[in-house]
Amino acid sequence: MNEQVKIDIDRAERTEKLQGMGCKRKRVEDIRFTQGKGSYVDDLKLPGMLFGDFVRSPHAHARIVSIDTSRAKALPGVIAVLTAADLKPLGLHYMPTLAGDVQAVLAEHKVLFQNQEVAFVIAEDRYIASDATELVDVVYEALPCIVDPFKSMLPDAPILREDIQDKMVGAHGPRKHPNHIFEWQIGDRQATDDVFANADVTIKEMLVDHRTHPSPLETCQSLASFDKVKGELTLWGTFQAPHVIRTVVSLISGLPEHKIHVIAPDIGGGFGNKVGAYAGYVCSVVGSIVLGVPVKWVEDRMENLSTTSFARDYHMTTELAATKEGKIIGMRVHVLADHGAFDACADPSKWPAGFMNICTGSYDIPVAYLAVDGVYTNKAPGGVAYRCSFRVTEAVFAIERAIEVLAQKLGMDAAELRIKNFIKAEQFPYHSALGWEYDSGDYHTAMKKAMDAIGYTSLRAEQAEKREAFKRGETRELMGVGISFFTEIVGAGPAKNCDILGIAMFDSAEIRIHPTGSVIARMGTKSQGQGHETTYAQIIATELGIPADDIMIEEGNTDTAPYGLGTYGSRSTPVAGAATAVAARKIKAKAQMIAAHMLEVHEGDLEWDIDRFRVKGLPEKFKTMKEIAWSAYNAPPPNLEPGLEAVNYYEPPNMTYPFGAYFCVMDIDVDTGVAKTRRFYALDDCGTRINPMIIEGQVHGGLTEAFACAMGQEIRYDEMGNVMGASFMDFFLPTAVETPKWETDFTVTPSPHHPIGAKGVGESPHVGGVPCFSNAVNDAYAFLDAGHIQMPHDAWRLWKVGERLGLHG
Numbered sequence: 073m074n075e076q077v078k079i080d081i082d083r084a085e086r087t088e089k090l091q092g093m094g095c096k097r098k099r100v101e102d103i104r105f106t107q108g109k110g111s112y113v114d115d116l117k118l119p120g121m122l123f124g125d126f127v128r129s130p131h132a133h134a135r136i137v138s139i140d141t142s143r144a145k146a147l148p149g150v151i152a153v154l155t156a157a158d159l160k161p162l163g164l165h166y167m168p169t170l171a172g173d174v175q176a177v178l179a180e181h182k183v184l185f186q187n188q189e190v191a192f193v194i195a196e197d198r199y200i201a202s203d204a205t206e207l208v209d210v211v212y213e214a215l216p217c218i219v220d221p222f223k224s225m226l227p228d229a230p231i232l233r234e235d236i237q238d239k240m241v242g243a244h245g246p247r248k249h250p251n252h253i254f255e256w257q258i259g260d261r262q263a264t265d266d267v268f269a270n271a272d273v274t275i276k277e278m279l280v281d282h283r284t285h286p287s288p289l290e291t292c293q294s295l296a297s298f299d300k301v302k303g304e305l306t307l308w309g310t311f312q313a314p315h316v317i318r319t320v321v322s323l324i325s326g327l328p329e330h331k332i333h334v335i336a337p338d339i340g341g342g343f344g345n346k347v348g349a350y351a352g353y354v355c356s357v358v359g360s361i362v363l364g365v366p367v368k369w370v371e372d373r374m375e376n377l378s379t380t381s382f383a384r385d386y387h388m389t390t391e392l393a394a395t396k397e398g399k400i401i402g403m404r405v406h407v408l409a410d411h412g413a414f415d416a417c418a419d420p421s422k423w424p425a426g427f428m429n430i431c432t433g434s435y436d437i438p439v440a441y442l443a444v445d446g447v448y449t450n451k452a453p454g455g456v457a458y459r460c461s462f463r464v465t466e467a468v469f470a471i472e473r474a475i476e477v478l479a480q481k482l483g484m485d486a487a488e489l490r491i492k493n494f495i496k497a498e499q500f501p502y503h504s505a506l507g508w509e510y511d512s513g514d515y516h517t518a519m520k521k522a523m524d525a526i527g528y529t530s531l532r533a534e535q536a537e538k539r540e541a542f543k544r545g546e547t548r549e550l551m552g553v554g555i556s557f558f559t560e561i562v563g564a565g566p567a568k569n570c571d572i573l574g575i576a577m578f579d580s581a582e583i584r585i586h587p588t589g590s591v592i593a594r595m596g597t598k599s600q601g602q603g604h605e606t607t608y609a610q611i612i613a614t615e616l617g618i619p620a621d622d623i624m625i626e627e628g629n630t631d632t633a634p635y636g637l638g639t640y641g642s643r644s645t646p647v648a649g650a651a652t653a654v655a656a657r658k659i660k661a662k663a664q665m666i667a668a669h670m671l672e673v674h675e676g677d678l679e680w681d682i683d684r685f686r687v688k689g690l691p692e693k694f695k696t697m698k699e700i701a702w703s704a705y706n707a708p709p710p711n712l713e714p715g716l717e718a719v720n721y722y723e724p725p726n727m728t729y730p731f732g733a734y735f736c737v738m739d740i741d742v743d744t745g746v747a748k749t750r751r752f753y754a755l756d757d758c759g760t761r762i763n764p765m766i767i768e769g770q771v772h773g774g775l776t777e778a779f780a781c782a783m784g785q786e787i788r789y790d791e792m793g794n795v796m797g798a799s800f801m802d803f804f805l806p807t808a809v810e811t812p813k814w815e816t817d818f819t820v821t822p823s824p825h826h827p828i829g830a831k832g833v834g835e836s837p838h839v840g841g842v843p844c845f846s847n848a849v850n851d852a853y854a855f856l857d858a859g860h861i862q863m864p865h866d867a868w869r870l871w872k873v874g875e876r877l878g879l880h881g
């Protein structure tokens with residue numbers, strides 16, 4: 073074997089040992105998860121711990137005439153019953169929301185949605201607490217309610233929020249009606265109107281992204297323990313953003329922030345449901361402060377589905393203008409956003425409609441205008457949840473459905489229309505009409521790869537034949553080909569436009585190398601299943617040449633982790649992932665000085681080689697990172713402090729813009745409305761890929777949730793404001809039986825501004841998946857002049873489409 077081959081093998085072996093970036097490293101957290109050894113909030117048991125449960129409103133809108141807690145208090149085992157009257161003297165009957173509104177912790181004079189929190193019973197165990205909630209006597213006087221957001225701002229609509237009815241300027245400007253929350257506008261209205269007035273072809277469609285819910289396996293929960301002697305509060309909870317919760321608790325309780333210890337242990341799925349602050353958290357804290365013992369609150373499934381953060385409920389009037397050749401020349405969108413009874417959207421402060429203005433999508437659209445009106449209704453609050461990237465789900469749904477509607481009007485193939493309008497690779501960084509700077513992309517390459525993989529041309533040929541056969545009465549099956557080419561915007565975000573409660577949306581990493589060369593690293597983010605313990609270690613492994621197995625990642629304890637804004641909006645990789653790389657590089661710079669001292673050469677004479685610094689031209693003279701670590705504690709160079717650690721707070725210069733090309737082939741039985749997904753192909757480009765296996769897992773999960781939303785999931789209300797989908801009897805949660813098989817693929821277009829070129833991926837499959845399914849369904853019926861068919865596409869609704877089109881004979 074010649075010398076070079078030996079060197080190559082040695083380097084390959086050393087690289088493999090690291091299990092660094094690009095490696096399909098197995099998820100280290102799964103060892104405990106698959107053995108049932110995870111530690112969740114409900115696993116925590118403290119001495120003397122009590123349990124809280126809510127009395128909830130049966131009405132969607134009603135006046136509270138009286139609350140009598142005496143029967144409940146008399147039940148043995150009941151310790152206390154809190155109502156708004158108890159919280160009011162503490163100033164805690166309302167809490168601030170992340171959207172600049174206030175939300176009732178316990179309802180005072182009125183209830184505004186079904187299952188709203190009215191009283192909090194604290195008892196010796198959960199069952200007693202639950203029994204006692206039925207003994208709290210509340211007298212209500214029902215009021216007319218608003219379920220349809222289009223009726224919110226009618227002149228004679230009942231005023232929902234009497235607490236702010238005189239406040240005609242909200243957190244985001246003037247309010248047009250007492251039930252109006254905000255109007256948000258962006259883009260050049262006049263120029264857009266002019267383009268529409270003169271366009272060859274225009275389309276206009278009301279696209280509804282219906283209300284749904286993330287429904288993580290583990291519901292929202294908290295455990296508060298107040299130490300009266302030390303004046304310290306420890307709060308365990310299902311928090312996607314533990315530091316933000318600490319700050320919020322400090323601001324609303326008046327407890328100094330250093331005396332609040334927030335801990336998010338293992339979390340059984342978040343999906344955006346665990347970003348906001350909930351009444352249950354506040355009540356467990358107040359309960360513990362008042363009683364001096366730990367108080368736990370654990371939501372049940374119905375409470376989770378009907379009260380904590382819902383998703384979507386965007387009613388989007390979407391218009392496109394184009395030339396007759398199919399060049400899109402303008403976009404105009406008006407959104408009516410149903411925010412429920414309180415504006416508790418978890419958006420960055422300046423973005424009341426999230427990043428909805430990414431709605432020009434992957435296309436080079438010269439002018440656009442977007443206006444969003446947020447309104448109150450008698451429904452649960454929330455809105456930003458469920459793999460949404462701050463309303464990018466809605467934005468992508470709007471553009472990807474609209475482009476199909478336009479293709480149909482133009483009589484053009486939907487893939488061809490997309491390709492014709494794509495932003496070209498050489499246009500990046502691309503400035504969109506609605507204000508974003510897309511960092512990088514190569515849409516044409518991705519689209520071509522996807523079309524070849526799915527066999528697009530032959531699918532269309534097969535579809536044409538099937539349509540003819542259907543018309544001849546030879547088959548009762550319709551075939552749809554769904555396409556979605558999405559552009560995401562993740563990694564909130566640059567301080568110039570992203571903050572939460574005034575705190576800039578940076579994130580952080582602290583890396584500490586121990587004398588023996590093993591590592592602990594702590595982040596400001598918090599995994600809920602995304603595999604952070606596995607993947608951050610891979611970044612460090614590659615950057616510092618230390619095996620990932622020697623690196624422990626810790627998140628979720630605000631006492632030990634550096635301040636960070638948490639995990640949502642697929643921001644962990646774009647922001648904390650960048651912080652990790654930068655902190656590692658700081659360590660590496662110091663390590664180089666130590667290595668130079670050890671090898672008695674000048675720093676500039678050293679070069680990095682996988683896991684060591686070696687002397688240029690003398691590869692046999694080297695010091696491994698492990699050796700350097702020992703030296704850092706044992707004999708650091710003179711004038712250099714001992715130790716080897718670094719922290720970085722990373723403020724991203726821009727967002728990252730992942731993208732993808734998705735195709736779905738669907739067969740629908742017109743007589744039953746049953747839709748079968750024959751194939752689903754997803755090509756994702758998230759820049760540099762840290763762990764391809766975790767990415768694939770993220771894509772599988774996100775697509776499964778996209779399938780759920782598009783094909784059946786819904787939080788529906790009847791005209792009385794009764795929530796119809798608040799249990800898994802009614803709310804569609806796909807199992808392995810219904811879930812299609814996923815085909816995944818990728819291209820790699822690194823982010824030019826991210827230290828390792830990585831973009832986020834966690835939400836992409838959901839963002840791209842929902843319109844892909846809906847487009848497949850719509851495409852199946854398109855040749856029958858069905859018009860736009862609204863989601864969700866469950867069998868009952870598709871059967872009704874068949875009825876409406878007279879297909880059932």
Ligand code: MCN
Nearest residue numbers: 342343459601607640641642643644645762763832833834
């Ligand atoms: N990753 C990678 N290479 C990339 C990008 C990401 O290997 N180029 C890996 C990351 O290292 C990380 C995972 O993929 O392990 C997701 O990373 P990222 O896209 O940065 O997203 P976050 O970690 O910030 O996760 C948030 C995102 C959101 S907002 C929702 S909602 C969602 C999602 O993640 N909720 C989830 N995926 C989820 N997956 C699980 N299991 N549970 C949830 O609650």
Ligand code: CUM
Nearest residue numbers: 344458459460641
């Ligand atoms: Cu919008 S759901 Mo995720 O951002 O936690």
